[in-house]
Amino acid sequence: MEKSVFLWFALLAWAGVASGLEVSVKDILKVDEYDRDHRPNYLGGPTKVNVSLVIHSLIVDESRQLLELSGDLIQEWRDDNVAFAGGSYRINSVQVPATANSAIKESLWLPDLHVSRQVFPTKSGADFLRIDSAGRIAWTQKVHFSFPCKLNLKSYPLRSHPCTLRLESVGYLSDEMEPEWNGDPPVVYSSVVVSHGYSIAKVDPTSKISLAPGHKTKRQLQLMIEVAPRSGWAVKHTVIPMVATVTTAYLAFFINIRGVCARVIICMLSLVTAAIFHESTYRKVPPAHDTMAIEVFTGTCLAFIFVAAVESVVVDVLGHFPTKGRQPLSPKRNSFALEPLFSQPDLTDDHASSRGQVAAIWLDRCFRVLYPAGFLAFNAVYWVVYN
Numbered sequence: 001m002e003k004s005v006f007l008w009f010a011l012l013a014w015a016g017v018a019s020g021l022e023v024s025v026k027d028i029l030k031v032d033e034y035d036r037d038h039r040p041n042y043l044g045g046p047t048k049v050n051v052s053l054v055i056h057s058l059i060v061d062e063s064r065q066l067l068e069l070s071g072d073l074i075q076e077w078r079d080d081n082v083a084f085a086g087g088s089y090r091i092n093s094v095q096v097p098a099t100a101n102s103a104i105k106e107s108l109w110l111p112d113l114h115v116s117r118q119v120f121p122t123k124s125g126a127d128f129l130r131i132d133s134a135g136r137i138a139w140t141q142k143v144h145f146s147f148p149c150k151l152n153l154k155s156y157p158l159r160s161h162p163c164t165l166r167l168e169s170v171g172y173l174s175d176e177m178e179p180e181w182n183g184d185p186p187v188v189y190s191s192v193v194v195s196h197g198y199s200i201a202k203v204d205p206t207s208k209i210s211l212a213p214g215h216k217t218k219r220q221l222q223l224m225i226e227v228a229p230r231s232g233w234a235v236k237h238t239v240i241p242m243v244a245t246v247t248t249a250y251l252a253f254f255i256n257i258r259g260v261c262a263r264v265i266i267c268m269l270s271l272v273t274a275a276i277f278h279e280s281t282y283r284k285v286p287p288a289h290d291t292m293a294i295e296v297f298t299g300t301c302l303a304f305i306f307v308a309a310v311e312s313v314v315v316d317v318l319g320h321f322p323t324k325g326r327q328p329l330s331p332k333r334n335s336f337a338l339e340p341l342f343s344q345p346d347l348t349d350d351h352a353s354s355r356g357q358v359a360a361i362w363l364d365r366c367f368r369v370l371y372p373a374g375f376l377a378f379n380a381v382y383w384v385v386y387n
């Protein structure tokens with residue numbers, strides 16, 4: 001007898017606990033009495049929303065001047081109307097995976113932060129609501145923002161681009177809703193994946209009061225993200241080949257002045273190669289009228305090679321200057337022979353030499369010194385100015 005009474009008591013106790021846990025989230029939050037059109041604390045000042053962001057990936061779209069950011073946006077605020085007596089349910093928070101058609105998400109007030117000046121609508125994926133018994137709500141959202149970022153084309157690709165993400169409420173003014181960066185740090189990007197060739201140099205969250213239409217003000221959260229190009233890429237794929245091409249053109253000055261064919265071929269091949277590299281600097285950037293830093297470099301290299309080509313032709317013209325008593329050229333001379341840099345031209349024993357040829361050889365000797373000196377000077381100035 002005693003045994004069965006004990007059994008009944010146990011069964012009743014179990015049923016009580018079970019029914020206590022099975023109260024629906026809707027009942028706990030008293031959603032039926034909740035008016036989602038009133039923002040929390042609407043009688044007592046602005047609704048404060050704590051915002052933090054975890055950046056997972058960042059894509060720099062150079063041709064469209066866009067930054068695509070994906071990560072977790074976490075917003076926390078207090079809503080006294082959903083506070084519940086945790087003790088009577090033996091729980092102190094409810095968690096709602098807020099899928100698109102979740103009834104709880106549909107019936108609660110949610111902050112309307114969005115990206116101002118966005119290019120494409122924000123894509124938001126899964127989100128999650130956590131509500132504790134004191135009425136604190138934490139809303140985690142998977143977001144994908146695309147926002148414009150004017151690339152710093154004048155110093156492309158050597159310097160970083162500051163890009164600003166701006167978050168603000170669609171309609172609430174600064175005295176109605178107060179979003180604020182919160183957390184330590186508010187923006188986490190330690191495990192971010194950045195598109196190839198870039199890295200994040202700096203992330204700076206700030207907030208300011210911005211002007212909304214109609215002389216009203218809104219509180220705007222700003223996030224300055226500085227994306228820095230890895231300059232090694234440009235150096236490897238443009239600067240080193242260009243320097244090699246200019247050096248090749250320089251070799252033409254060492255070819256005998258009678259080998260005009262070899263000289264012009266070297267210069268022309270260098271010119272074509274340099275022109276290809278020059279054009280390829282445009283491959284990724286928008287067709288802007290800004291002169292890019294890399295363009296200044298490749299353009300100057302092109303100019304140097306062009307000067308070398310012109311010099312070769314001038315030397316040839318001088319060498320064929322008609323003079324009296326001209327005799328056939330010495331058979332010793334080979335058009336591909338390199339002349340020693342600082343030796344006297346052996347014109348003294350070459351009786352066939354005209355004054356034109358002397359001038360040509362002196363021109364060559366001048367260029368052998370001036371050309372590399374000019375190129376080094378340009379490089380010194382360029383890398384000081386752009387670094």
Ligand SMILES: *[C@@H]1O[C@H](CO)[C@@H](O)[C@H](O)[C@H]1NC(C)=O
Nearest residue numbers: 050076077078136137182183
């Ligand atoms: C927001 O952040 C402030 C400062 O850290 C804190 O005092 C406040 O409780 C937070 N609000 C919510 C709703 O979490």
